């Protein structure tokens with residue numbers, strides 16, 4: 001490892017990084033150590049102002065694009081060379097934790113602060129980005145900011161989306177942008193040399209294997225469906241079973257059949273029915289209608305395509321007396337990250353004596369969209385028992401700092417190419 005890189009890495013400050021996590025966790029704090037910081041909410045605005053204040057103290061240039069992605073730039077020697085980018089998101093699930101997303105933003109800030117303190121010059125600029133609305137908890141879908149920035153989806157797709165209160169995204173966005181007038185306007189799809197995102201693992205593997213750094217090889221693909229079963233409501237006491245069209249009874253049979261799709265699958269296979277809405281949802285009435293969700297995931301492109309294609313025939317095959325309707329709601333193919341970036345992350349971890357392992361990501365991340373426009377990689381750090389999207393989400397200060405050190409070394413290497 002070069003001396004300048006070593007100097008910068010040595011300036012990563014575990015206590016400062018932890019303290020900033022706790023300051024951010026206070027914005028939208030909920031009981032049980034959790035965080036509720038919805039996209040474009042007053043809490044989101046407060047977090048943006050906090051981040052901008054830290055960035056300005058470091059002399060970083062602040063800009064924001066039309067969907068509210070916030071960029072903080074440390075200039076390089078070649079101003080025209082595309083920057084190396086790092087970051088993650090600051091919004092949370094309604095009952096989220098203190099580390100999901102915000103770690104990647106604060107680790108990036110810590111890296112920039114360490115590089116700044118060491119006085120290290122880089123050929124390319126390094127930009128820290130806070131992607132807006134990654135979680136999609138208030139305005140669906142998720143990973144909206146990175147989708148718009150990379151051109152995967154046009155901004156117009158999102159402006160009329162409403163939250164549960166009926167507030168359109170365009171209004172909440174306008175308020176959010178107005179709250180930080182110091183941020184200069186910035187275009188979508190500006191060239192990016194490379195993107196590296198740090199994130200808590202949100203699963204138990206690193207902890208189970210006793211490793212500190214996950215070198216993420218890619219993000220598994222997923223297919224989502226809504227399945228509706230149409231029956232007929234009837235009196236539970238008087239209607240013979242032989243003449244019923246019981247939507248809930250058939251939904252259970254269908255779900256059992258869907259579970260069979262996983263027979264013989266490897267350990268990467270994921271299948272979840274996590275939501276069910278029963279009508280009329282009364283103990284002494286036969287159900288007339290059931291809606292349930294299906295979430296299938298796998299990292300192999302051919303496998304996820306086969307599994308996604310099998311859902312509709314399986315549902316139809318298992319339905320007996322009820323009509324069914326299958327609506328696909330999301331189809332993301334697996335994303336394979338750049339081998340070169342993975343190698344850089346691995347080499348940085350090795351040089352720093354930090355134990356790492358390669359692994360796919362089970363969750364979706366903004367990096368998925370960045371991978372479409374530039375070489376991309378991710379750095380995972382462990383979180384306690386793999387718990388995430390939960391108030392109890394926890395991580396150790398030393399692991400967060402280790403992630404920030406590996407990120408610092410990786411960014412410096414990429415920024416000098």
Ligand SMILES: [Zn+2]
Pocket residue numbers: 089100101134199
């Ligand atoms: Zn996240």
